[in-house]
Amino acid sequence: MKTSRRDFIQKTALFTGVFTLGFDWFSAEAAAETSTMEVVTGAGRFNAFLSIDNLGKITLFSPNPEIGQGIKTAFPVVVAEELDVDWAQVQVEQANLDTKLFERQLTGGSGALKHSWERLRKAGATVRKMMMQAAADQWKVDIGQCKTSKGFVLGPAGQKASYGSLAEAASKLPVPTELTYKDRKDYKIIGTRVKGVDNKNVVTGKPLFGIDIRKPGMVFAQIVRPPFGATLKSFSAEDVKKMPGILEVVSFKNKVAIVGENTYAILQARASLTCDYSSDAPLESNETHQNWFDEGMKSEKAQVMRKDGDFAAAIASAAKVIEATYECPFISHSPMEPMNFFADVKADSVLLAGPTQVPQPAQKAVSDLLKIPVDKIQVELSKMGGGFGRRLSNDFVLEAAELSSIIKKPVLVMWTREDDMTGGTYRPAARYRFKAGLDKNGEIIAFALRGVGLNAGNSTRQDNFPVGAIENVLIESVDQKSAVTTGPWRAPITNFLGFAEQAFLDEVAEVAGKDPIQMRLALLEKVKTKPVGKITYEPARFEEVIKQVAEKAQWKKKPGVHQGFSVYYSHLSYVAQIAEVKVEKGKPKVTKVTAVTDCGEVVNLSGAENQVKGAIIDGMGHAMFAKLNFQKGVASPSNFNAYRMIRGNEIPVIDAHFVNNGIAPTGLGEPALPPTGGSIANAIYAATKKRHYKQPFN
Amino acid sequence: MAINCTVNKKKVSLDIDPNTPLLWALRDHLSLLGTKYGCGIAQCGACTVWVNGEPTRSCVLPISAVSNAQITTIEGLDSAGKHPVQVAWDELDVPQCGYCQAGQIMTAAGLLKKNPHPTDQEIVDGMSGNICRCGTYHRIQEAVKLASKKTKK
Ligand code: FES
Numbered sequence: 023m024k025t026s027r028r029d030f031i032q033k034t035a036l037f038t039g040v041f042t043l044g045f046d047w048f049s050a051e052a053a054a055e056t057s058t059m060e061v062v063t064g065a066g067r068f069n070a071f072l073s074i075d076n077l078g079k080i081t082l083f084s085p086n087p088e089i090g091q092g093i094k095t096a097f098p099v100v101v102a103e104e105l106d107v108d109w110a111q112v113q114v115e116q117a118n119l120d121t122k123l124f125e126r127q128l129t130g131g132s133g134a135l136k137h138s139w140e141r142l143r144k145a146g147a148t149v150r151k152m153m154m155q156a157a158a159d160q161w162k163v164d165i166g167q168c169k170t171s172k173g174f175v176l177g178p179a180g181q182k183a184s185y186g187s188l189a190e191a192a193s194k195l196p197v198p199t200e201l202t203y204k205d206r207k208d209y210k211i212i213g214t215r216v217k218g219v220d221n222k223n224v225v226t227g228k229p230l231f232g233i234d235i236r237k238p239g240m241v242f243a244q245i246v247r248p249p250f251g252a253t254l255k256s257f258s259a260e261d262v263k264k265m266p267g268i269l270e271v272v273s274f275k276n277k278v279a280i281v282g283e284n285t286y287a288i289l290q291a292r293a294s295l296t297c298d299y300s301s302d303a304p305l306e307s308n309e310t311h312q313n314w315f316d317e318g319m320k321s322e323k324a325q326v327m328r329k330d331g332d333f334a335a336a337i338a339s340a341a342k343v344i345e346a347t348y349e350c351p352f353i354s355h356s357p358m359e360p361m362n363f364f365a366d367v368k369a370d371s372v373l374l375a376g377p378t379q380v381p382q383p384a385q386k387a388v389s390d391l392l393k394i395p396v397d398k399i400q401v402e403l404s405k406m407g408g409g410f411g412r413r414l415s416n417d418f419v420l421e422a423a424e425l426s427s428i429i430k431k432p433v434l435v436m437w438t439r440e441d442d443m444t445g446g447t448y449r450p451a452a453r454y455r456f457k458a459g460l461d462k463n464g465e466i467i468a469f470a471l472r473g474v475g476l477n478a479g480n481s482t483r484q485d486n487f488p489v490g491a492i493e494n495v496l497i498e499s500v501d502q503k504s505a506v507t508t509g510p511w512r513a514p515i516t517n518f519l520g521f522a523e524q525a526f527l528d529e530v531a532e533v534a535g536k537d538p539i540q541m542r543l544a545l546l547e548k549v550k551t552k553p554v555g556k557i558t559y560e561p562a563r564f565e566e567v568i569k570q571v572a573e574k575a576q577w578k579k580k581p582g583v584h585q586g587f588s589v590y591y592s593h594l595s596y597v598a599q600i601a602e603v604k605v606e607k608g609k610p611k612v613t614k615v616t617a618v619t620d621c622g623e624v625v626n627l628s629g630a631e632n633q634v635k636g637a638i639i640d641g642m643g644h645a646m647f648a649k650l651n652f653q654k655g656v657a658s659p660s661n662f663n664a665y666r667m668i669r670g671n672e673i674p675v676i677d678a679h680f681v682n683n684g685i686a687p688t689g690l691g692e693p694a695l696p697p698t699g700g701s702i703a704n705a706i707y708a709a710t711k712k713r714h715y716k717q718p719f720n
Numbered sequence: 721m722a723i724n725c726t727v728n729k730k731k732v733s734l735d736i737d738p739n740t741p742l743l744w745a746l747r748d749h750l751s752l753l754g755t756k757y758g759c760g761i762a763q764c765g766a767c768t769v770w771v772n773g774e775p776t777r778s779c780v781l782p783i784s785a786v787s788n789a790q791i792t793t794i795e796g797l798d799s800a801g802k803h804p805v806q807v808a809w810d811e812l813d814v815p816q817c818g819y820c821q822a823g824q825i826m827t828a829a830g831l832l833k834k835n836p837h838p839t840d841q842e843i844v845d846g847m848s849g850n851i852c853r854c855g856t857y858h859r860i861q862e863a864v865k866l867a868s869k870k871t872k873k
């Protein structure tokens with residue numbers, strides 16, 4: 023593998039004896055995949071560093087914000103493996119945003135690991151080779167005679183030198199251009215169970231999160247935001263200002279901010295604040311959204327996303343036509359840590375601190391807003407109490423910066439749970455209509471999907487399976503504009519589209535008189551032998567997860583157990599699931615989900631299992647319970663008493679398996695979620711003969 | 721009038737609005753930031769601390785109610801992280817984002833204090849008041865079991 027000069031910024035010993043290699047993890051290959059993150063930030067590219075001091079301390083700097091997907095652990099694992107050191111020798115540190123050292127930092131979600139795999143390996147392997155070269159020079163032997171093990175270079179005559187002792191000499195060597203990577207059979211860390219690098223700090227309650235930020239002179243604030251689409255006319259500030267512990271009440275951009283000495287003082291002041299709003303257009307309600315769905319389904323102006331063959335002619339000639347409509351509401355991300363951010367805006371400099379997945383775009387947005395150059399804006403990253411996509415938006419960063427610039431004080435803006443749940447950037451609401459035509463043998467000859475989203479952009483994924491296996495296809499999207507703000511939500515679009523599609527295919531299989539698994543396999547066979555149009559997935563990898571899940575869950579071989587199948591490709595990974603449902607006291611209960619995942623190489627087995635199980639629980643909980651209602655532009659419910667989150671007594675057994683085929687790894691934060699609603703709904707149907715077309719099911 | 725109580729074995733005096741929920745007194749006035757806010761209405765368990773040894777939702781408990789009480793927060797459980805529950809949490813790699821875990825740990829440690837060897841069902845029931853948005857429930861339940869094994873008979 024070739025290393026180009028521009029991948030490296032070699033910094034020779036800025037301070038004596040410390041070897042720091044600047045490494046551009048994301049340089050050469052352009053990101054082909056449009057992941058969530060790129061939609062928000064543009065093509066991904068970032069840098070990171072590893073350092074080795076002359077005492078042998080190895081520090082890996084993780085430039086990506088950690089949202090609980092395990093990236094802060096998984097990335098350094100890859101570097102440590104190729105560097106050939108013991109995991110126990112390594113320290114991992116979160117790097118703050120530094121546009122001089124790093125060109126771009128972002129949490130790349132499921133796309134991140136794939137894009138950085140080569141770069142991470144290169145970061146480790148390069149330094150390993152430089153250590154070997156330094157030792158070879160010292161011992162006057164050929165580098166080919168040297169080996170490494172656990173942070174030492176070993177020479178042909180039994181010589182042994184630690185990386186620490188070689189660090190300074192190595193740092194003066196040219197960066198090697200030819201590298202060899204470890205054979206995966208020699209992996210010592212990759213594929214094992216590596217515990218989260220922050221565990222110790224978490225279990226002892228260290229102040230790691232944005233909400234825990236404390237800075238000298240800092241004040242607290244909460245912001246009252248208007249109903250969606252409304253304008254602030256007036257508010258009653260005088261009495262509120264006089265309340266104990268309240269410092270200021272100010273208004274900007276239709277919002278009212280209450281600034282105070284502590285949280286409780288502000289909470290009480292809020293209860294006394296009244297705001298008057300007006301609006302030009304009628305404010306949105308559930309009915310508005312239903313009308314927009316109806317209109318979108320009838321619209322002549324749908325955008326054609328994909329067209330193969332002639333759908334209209336084929337459906338007209340079909341022996342049987344199946345049609346079904348699916349719908350999901352707006353839902354909130356509800357990370358356990360509500361939004362918050364710290365900002366200290368001075369005349370010519372800004373300090374931002376807190377939980378954001380996109381520090382650089384945040385910095386840029388603040389720069390644009392306040393007309394302060396980016397190099398005067400410092401960003402410190404905190405740990406994030408979950409994100410699920412919510413912290414890809416910058417609204418809460420901008421608010422904090424704007425407020426600080428008005429009150430001229432360092433301020434931590436905190437959202438209450440109610441603010442977080444009613445404050446927007448939701449998973450968009452969507453309605454899908456599927457249509458399939460079967461010939462007299464039960465083969466699918468025509469397939470159509472129309473998606474109508476509310477602020478969803480393209481609500482379809484037009485190249486998704488079974489597209490590619492069917493002659494006549496029409497995929498259309500309609501986007502209706504709403505005042506309700508939306509943003510990416512874990513597995514954007516596919517978090518519901520996956521359910522709708524997998525539930526529909528189950529219905530199609532039933533009408534065609536086919537086993538749902540056999541029908542999928544037959545379609546994939548067609549993709550291999552007679553593909554139609556552009557294919558974005560690999561049919562062989564699809565087949566493998568399907569076959570494995572059927573075997574592991576003993577598909578249709580368990581008497582008395584009702585099973586439902588689904589399989590979905592998203593975010594570059596393949597996940598097949600079989601859910602099991604038992605009927606208890608007349609009610610269906612999901613007892614088990616078996617999942618087989620192909621995410622290529624499994625970097626950290628512990629983290630991978632966490633992600634798959636977490637995504638299935640997330641998918642199941644939101645499919646069953648989550649819904650926001652709208653009345654006059656206001657969302658409800660606003661807290662966990664009425665907006666139900668799945669709990670520990672409601673979870674099924676989850677049996678998570680990985681194909682682990684050594685292909686460059688793809689991330690896991692998202693792909694196990696989209697198939698979940700489908701496998702569960704199909705199992706519920708098997709048990710009750712009742713199909714679900716809407717989320718939430720309950 | 722100031723409210724006196726003991727927090728993590730230290731005597732403290734809080735001269736603030738007696739209606740202040742214990743959560744905000746801990747976080748904003750005593751700088752004990754390990755206890756987390758999740759809902760403020762006793763629904764999620766993120767704010768769980770011990771009041772006289774009882775796991776309690778600090779977000780809805782006014783400090784007027786803790787006069788002379790003994791309060792233990794995550795910082796006071798074992799600052800070195802050697803409590804069996806903390807050890808089990810690390811060993812089984814429970815945390816994802818980690819935000820809910822202080823509350824989970826205080827609930828679990830409270831459960832084991834009362835019932836050192838709970839059945840599986842008792843663990844599920846005892847822990848289901850705490851929400852984990854990341855879905856770490858399986859490992860939470862396994863870790864309580866592991867901690868129970870580590871707890872001396
Ligand atoms: S914050 Fe107290 S129970 Fe949620």
Ligand code: FES
Nearest residue numbers: 817818852853854
């Ligand atoms: S670990 Fe993230 S909420 Fe529980």
